[in-house]
Amino acid sequence: MDSGAVAIVIAWVLGAYALVVSIWGGLKQRQDLVRSGEHAVLAMWAFTTVATADLLRGLVSRDFNLEYVAQYSSSTLPLHYTVAALWGGQAGSLLFWLTILSSMAAVVILQNRHQNRTLMPMVTATLMAIAVFFASLLVFVTPPFQRLAFTPGDGRDLNPLLQNYWMTMHPPSLYLGYVGCSIPFAFAVAALVTGRLDDVWIRTTRRWTLFAWFFLSLGNLFGALWAYRVLGWGGYWAWDPVENAALMPWLTCTAYLHSVMIQEKKNMLRIWNMVLVILTFLLTIFGTFLTRSGVISSVHSFTQSGLGPFFIAFLAVAATLSFALLMWRLPVLKSTNEIDSMLSREAAFLVNNLVFLGMAFAVFWGTLFPVISEAVRGVKITVGPPFFNRVNTPLGLLLLFLMGVGPLLAWRRASLASLRRNFFWPTVAGVTVAVACTVGGIRHGYALLSFSLCAFVVATIVQEFWRGARARQLLLGERWPVAVARLTAKNRRRYGGYVVHLGVVMIFLAITGTSAFRVEEQVTVKPGEAFEVGHYRLLFEKVDAWETAHSAHMAAHLAVFEHNQRVDTLKPEKRFYKKPEQPATEVAIRSHLGSDLYVVFGSYDSASQTATILAYINPLVGFLEWGGLTLVFGTLIAAWPQRSARKVPEWEASAAASSGSHSLS
Amino acid sequence: MKRKARLGFAAVVLVGAVAYLMYTGVRETAVYYITVEEFAQRRHSLVGEGVRIAGRVTPGSVQRRMSPRGEEVWFELGDFQDDGHVTPVIRVFYVGVVPDMFRDEGGSDVIVEGQYDGSILRAQTVLTSCPSKYEAIEPGSDSQGTRK
Numbered sequence: 001m002d003s004g005a006v007a008i009v010i011a012w013v014l015g016a017y018a019l020v021v022s023i024w025g026g027l028k029q030r031q032d033l034v035r036s037g038e039h040a041v042l043a044m045w046a047f048t049t050v051a052t053a054d055l056l057r058g059l060v061s062r063d064f065n066l067e068y069v070a071q072y073s074s075s076t077l078p079l080h081y082t083v084a085a086l087w088g089g090q091a092g093s094l095l096f097w098l099t100i101l102s103s104m105a106a107v108v109i110l111q112n113r114h115q116n117r118t119l120m121p122m123v124t125a126t127l128m129a130i131a132v133f134f135a136s137l138l139v140f141v142t143p144p145f146q147r148l149a150f151t152p153g154d155g156r157d158l159n160p161l162l163q164n165y166w167m168t169m170h171p172p173s174l175y176l177g178y179v180g181c182s183i184p185f186a187f188a189v190a191a192l193v194t195g196r197l198d199d200v201w202i203r204t205t206r207r208w209t210l211f212a213w214f215f216l217s218l219g220n221l222f223g224a225l226w227a228y229r230v231l232g233w234g235g236y237w238a239w240d241p242v243e244n245a246a247l248m249p250w251l252t253c254t255a256y257l258h259s260v261m262i263q264e265k266k267n268m269l270r271i272w273n274m275v276l277v278i279l280t281f282l283l284t285i286f287g288t289f290l291t292r293s294g295v296i297s298s299v300h301s302f303t304q305s306g307l308g309p310f311f312i313a314f315l316a317v318a319a320t321l322s323f324a325l326l327m328w329r330l331p332v333l334k335s336t337n338e339i340d341s342m343l344s345r346e347a348a349f350l351v352n353n354l355v356f357l358g359m360a361f362a363v364f365w366g367t368l369f370p371v372i373s374e375a376v377r378g379v380k381i382t383v384g385p386p387f388f389n390r391v392n393t394p395l396g397l398l399l400l401f402l403m404g405v406g407p408l409l410a411w412r413r414a415s416l417a418s419l420r421r422n423f424f425w426p427t428v429a430g431v432t433v434a435v436a437c438t439v440g441g442i443r444h445g446y447a448l449l450s451f452s453l454c455a456f457v458v459a460t461i462v463q464e465f466w467r468g469a470r471a472r473q474l475l476l477g478e479r480w481p482v483a484v485a486r487l488t489a490k491n492r493r494r495y496g497g498y499v500v501h502l503g504v505v506m507i508f509l510a511i512t513g514t515s516a517f518r519v520e521e522q523v524t525v526k527p528g529e530a531f532e533v534g535h536y537r538l539l540f541e542k543v544d545a546w547e548t549a550h551s552a553h554m555a556a557h558l559a560v561f562e563h564n565q566r567v568d569t570l571k572p573e574k575r576f577y578k579k580p581e582q583p584a585t586e587v588a589i590r591s592h593l594g595s596d597l598y599v600v601f602g603s604y605d606s607a608s609q610t611a612t613i614l615a616y617i618n619p620l621v622g623f624l625e626w627g628g629l630t631l632v633f634g635t636l637i638a639a640w641p642q643r644s645a646r647k648v649p650e651w652e653a654s655a656a657a658s659s660g661s662h663s664l665s
Numbered sequence: 666m667k668r669k670a671r672l673g674f675a676a677v678v679l680v681g682a683v684a685y686l687m688y689t690g691v692r693e694t695a696v697y698y699i700t701v702e703e704f705a706q707r708r709h710s711l712v713g714e715g716v717r718i719a720g721r722v723t724p725g726s727v728q729r730r731m732s733p734r735g736e737e738v739w740f741e742l743g744d745f746q747d748d749g750h751v752t753p754v755i756r757v758f759y760v761g762v763v764p765d766m767f768r769d770e771g772g773s774d775v776i777v778e779g780q781y782d783g784s785i786l787r788a789q790t791v792l793t794s795c796p797s798k799y800e801a802i803e804p805g806s807d808s809q810g811t812r813k
Contacts, residue, residue, distance in 0.1 A: 342671055354676055358683040365687060370698050380698040382717055384778075387690040394686065522735045522761065583765040602762035603729075603736050610731040612762055 002066075004054030005145035007047040008095070011102070012135040014044040019128040026121025026194075034121045038109045041124060044131070045106040048099040055092060055144055059085055064155050067146040068092055074157035074579045076550045081158055084168040088158050090292065090307070091144035093171065097288075098134040100179045105131065108183060108208075116204055122190035130182055133314050141307065157579030160551075166226035174219030174246055178284040180212025181249060184256075185281035185322075188274055192325040197270065197332055202260055207639055213257055214635045216250045221628040228624075232585040232600045234520065234616035236624065239388040244367045245287035248360050252280040255356035258349050258406075265411060266346060268337045271330065272353070278322045283360075285315050290367070341413040348406035355399050362391040389515070393446055397453060400508055403501050404457035407464070407494075425463055430456035447516035454505050454512075461498045468495075488637060496638025503634055506627030513595070513620025521615045522602070530561075533615040536597055537561040540611060543604060544571070552576040556601045556611055560590060572601040572613075595619040696778065701744045701754045708755075708781070717778040718786070721745045723753045727769035735760050740769075742777060742786070755781075759788040766793035 018040035025033030055068065059082050064070040072085040072092065087093040105127040112120050138144060161167075184205040191201040223246060228236035237243060256276040262269050289311035326333075339346050365372070366383050373381040408422040433455035437448050468491075469483035478486065488495040521533040530539040541557040553575050560568040573586035590597040595617055602612035697711065701720035704711065726741035737760050741753035757777055766773055779788035 339672055342675070347672065347675075350672070351675065351679065354679050358679065362683060362687050362690075366690075369691070369695075373695075381695045382698040383691055383694050384696070386694040387687075390690040390694070391683065391686040395683070524731050524733060524735055585765055600762070605729075605731050608731060612731070612736050614762060 002054060002058075002145040002147075004051040004058075005143065007051040007054065008135065008138050008143075008145075011044045011047040011051065011098070012132065012139050014040045014047065015102075015128050015132045015135050018044065019125055019132055022121045022124040022128065026125070031117075034117075034124070037121070037124050037128075041102065041105050041109055041128065045102040048095070048102045051144075052086070052095055052099045055095060056083065056086060058145075059083065062155070064153070065148055065151040067148050068144050070148060070152050070155045072155070072158050074155040076579070077155075077158055077163075080168060081163050084162070084171075085158050087171045087175070088162050091138065091142040091146075093175075094134055094137055094142065095144050096172075097175055097179060098131060098138065100175055101127065101131050101134065101182060104179060104183060108186075112204075116200065118194050118196055119187060119190040119201060119204075122193045123186045126186035126189045127182060133310075137307065137310060141310065154579070157577065159580065160575070160577045160582055160584045161230055164226055164230050166222050166229065170219060170222035170226050173215045173222055177212050177214070177216030177219050178249065178287065180208060180215060181253060181280050181284045183208040183212070184277050188277040189322060189325065192274070192322075192329050195329065195332065197329065199264055199267070202263060202273070206260070209253070209257060209260070210635060210639045213250070213253050214632070214639070216246070216253055217631060217635075218628070220246050220250055221624070221631075224624065228621070229587060229589070230585075232587045232614075234518070234598055234600070234614065234618065235514065236621070239363075239366070239385045241367050242291050244363050244388075245290040248363055248367075249280050249283040249287060251356050251360040251363070252276055252283060255353045255360075256280060258356075259353050262346050262349055266337050268335045268339070268346065269350075270333045270335050271326070274326055274333065276353075278319075278326065279360075282315060282319055282322075285311065285318065289315065343409065343414045343419070345406060345409040345411050345414075348402055348409050352399065352402045352406060355395050355402070359392055359395050359399075362395075363388065366391075396508070396511075397446065397449055400450065400453045400457060400505075403504065404453065404460045407498070407501075408460055422460075422463075426456045426459035429459035444516045447512050450508060450512040454508055457501065457505050461502055464498055465495070492640055492642055493638050496634050496636070496640075499634030499637055500631050501634075503627045503629070503631030506623040506630060508627075509620050510623040510627060513623070514618045517619045519617040522612065523615075524610050524612050526608075526610050531613075531615075533597070534595075534617040535562065536615075536617075537564075538570075538599070538613070538615060540613065541569075543609075543611065549578075551578060554601070554604065556604070556613065558588075558599060558613070560597065570597070570599050572599045574601050574604065591622055593622065596621045701742055705744065705754050711781050712783045714781060715779070716781055716786070717776060718742060718755070719774070719776045720754065721751050722767070722769065722773050722775055723751045724770055726753065732760070736762065738763055738791075742775070745774075756785045757788050757791075758785050759791050761791075763791050764793045767791065 018037040021033050021040065022037035025031070025035075025037060055066075057063075058066045058069045059073055060079070062069065062073070062075055062082075068089060068091055069085075072089040073082050077085070085092065087096045105124070108123065108127070109120075112123075116123075184201075187201040187205045191197055220243075223243065224236040227238070227243075253276075256273060259269050259273055259276060263273050289308065292307045292311065339350070341347065366387050370380045370382050373379060404426060405423075408426075410418060430452045434448055434452035437451050442448055442451075465484060465487070468487040469480060472478050472483040472487055473480065476483075488499075519534045521531065523531045525531060525540040527540055527542050530537055532538070537560075539559040539561065541559055543554060543556055545552070545554045547553065553573050555571040555573045558570045558572070559566055560570055568590050570588040570590060572588040575584045575586055576582070577584060585600060587598060587600050589599075598616040598618055600614040602614050604611045696715040696717045698717045699719075701718055704716070704718050704720075720742040721744070723741035723743035726739075726743075728739040730737045737758070739759075740757050742755050742757050743751035743753045745751055757779075759777075759779075767775065773793050776792045777786060777788045778790045778792075779786050
């Protein structure tokens with residue numbers, strides 16, 4: 001038996017032991033038992049790591065006698081994709097998931113050796129319940145260390161679609177995000193069970209939530225970039241069930257990140273926050289279920305198997321238990337505080353939450369519509385991307401608006417004077433951009449609104465930085481860059497949040513540009529013929545063919561002319577992979593500030609020498625990456641540890657006070 | 666209490682708006698999603714309807730021709746039988762670029778979306794459902810392919 005297989009079984013035993021002992025120790029208030037459970041978790045972490053290392057060893061040493069290795073890699077697969085094959089298949093990705101979960105559980109236990117001792121038994125128990133579920137799948141249903149009766153000469157190779165740079169990063173990010181959501185969930189469950197319902201559990205998991213959210217965002221973005229570069233249909237988001245599966249927990253998690261501030265500040269929305277944490281966790285499991293079960297046909301559900309029923313059972317148990325706990329504690333959770341005014345930050349956040357939840361629900365409904373309609377009416381009916389766009393576009397724009405308004409409204413009640421002071425310049429910016437766009441010939445209603453709101457939000461953010469920095473400059477005589485840097489460093493959560501918002505605005509720009517102003521051309525051409533797309537002229541020169549051990553290639557050479565000047569040569573390819581005999585498309589992209597020229601080599605008929613070329617112009621799509629980078633930067637600022645023991649000097653307090661509104665945190 | 670009512674009102678408006686958008690969205694974009702087998706049973710009731718049909722490309726039925734509008738593709742969408750044969754059910758016409766995984770020999774599983782005009786299906790989209798495993802499913806073998 002492989003050492004990895006043994007390690008998984010031991011990890012399962014340790015997880016089950018930790019689960020039982022933690023609950024027992026928590027009930028009987030026996031610290032020795034609780035500690036013993038925690039040590040078991042640390043040991044479990046070691047054993048899952050050994051198992052993962054062993055699978056990696058099998059992959060890297062090309063041990064094709066292992067079924068998993070034979071199925072998801074080959075002798076010609078480059079090393080980095082061989083490592084990525086760890087999460088390229090089902091058993092491997094479940095093992096990877098379990099390893100991440102046990103690693104995070106170990107970190108949580110090390111962090112809380114001397115604090116949160118009442119919460120910890122149930123935190124451990126909850127995390128271990130999840131871990132035991134995944135470990136059970138690995139032990140009983142899809143063991144990753146299955147040996148073959150014979151050793152094949154070579155493996156079947158990783159799906160060519162997965163052999164892409166972004167694809168190596170997309171699944172790990174998403175898993176880190178998914179698994180990260182279990183930590184706040186575990187603390188929420190512990191708070192419900194123990195009745196410690198103050199905001200300790202929220203403060204303890206603040207950074208974990210941010211961590212999970214960060215990786216969920218990255219996972220979604222990497223997935224979009226992968227789809228854009230690899231799938232070759234010119235877009236990056238198709239509202240496919242698997243994409244939706246990753247988006248839904250992100251929506252509820254984002255809602256939670258915002259509403260949690262209200263609980264910390266005003267001790268309100270305590271039930272609501274519990275619901276959001278539970279929902280987010282359930283949606284991460286549901287997302288894995290959608291991806292793994294194939295219950296809804298998806299263009300890229302890469303792994304379909306009989307795991308569906310197990311996930312459904314686990315989901316049902318988790319949902320029942322957590323909502324039952326919530327119902328039980330409902331009387332204690334009821335908050336005494338109320339919203340004072342509709343014109344307050346609380347109200348804006350509440351509306352923001354409703355919109356996020358509305359979007360999540362619409363996405364959920366649309367994704368499950370075939371299943372729902374079949375159950376209700378006996379016919380399977382699907383809704384396509386137009387449904388999702390139709391619902392989410394107005395809701396998204398409302399969110400964009402709230403993103404500008406929310407942070408500038410005062411807590412409790414905003415005065416008319418403060419409204420005028422805070423929103424004069426942003427409104428001017430928004431209106432100016434709207435007028436400029438109209439004059440520039442944009443007639444697309446949603447696009448106009450979106451651009452205008454983007455300008456409005458950016459203006460609010462700039463104004464916030466400007467006011468804060470200006471106050472420091474006046475009071476302390478700091479130069480501008482120093483003032484901005486120190487201002488941010490002193491209020492990381494607030495200004496980091498603004499930077500994240502800036503990134504989101506960029507993503508909105510990209511979405512608006514590509515959905516409203518995309519140009520699409522499909523032509524059949526012979527060598528020497530040219531065609532136009534947007535303001536470019538493309539000349540089809542020739543087809544070039546070559547071969548490697550791994551794949552055969554055929555590239556169309558397209559000369560790109562802009563204003564009669566040759567500016568580039570694009571070489572989109574058709575590839576043919578040899579191991580899984582499968583063709584693949586390699587798009588060619590000319591990225592330019594403002595827009596991408598995106599060409600796909602559709603098909604080629606060698607007899608008549610005609611080629612089908614698809615060409616797209618995707619305006620503003622580059623902002624997707626810039627927005628992602630900005631979002632990363634902002635999250636890092638917001639999550640960076642701050643020495644809290646320091647007393648705030650008087651001057652700093654006055655500088656913050658004169659900078660307009662109150663702190664976000 | 667008045668404030669609470671106002672907030673409740675805002676929530677109701679929002680929920681109503683979401684519900685309205687979803688309702689009209691479903692009404693305008695919904696298509697029947699059926700298998701070729703179901704299509705064969707009720708094809709007469711589907712004339713003029715938007716349908717999304719899952720089936721298999723009948724081996725040997727694909728004809729391709731370059732046209733100025735792009736590649737014209739004709740094929741028979743068929744039903745995959747237990748004995749491994751594919752019975753043709755409906756003729757599909759599509760102009761555009763078919764996905765990489767669309768193949769004639771061996772037959773690939775596809776999802777075709779378009780309008781049925783009584784004799785042929787004019788497809789707007791042809792999607793291949795991506796097989797997760799690479800065991801070529803030989804006629805006659807079980808769906809697990811070459812697993813030991």
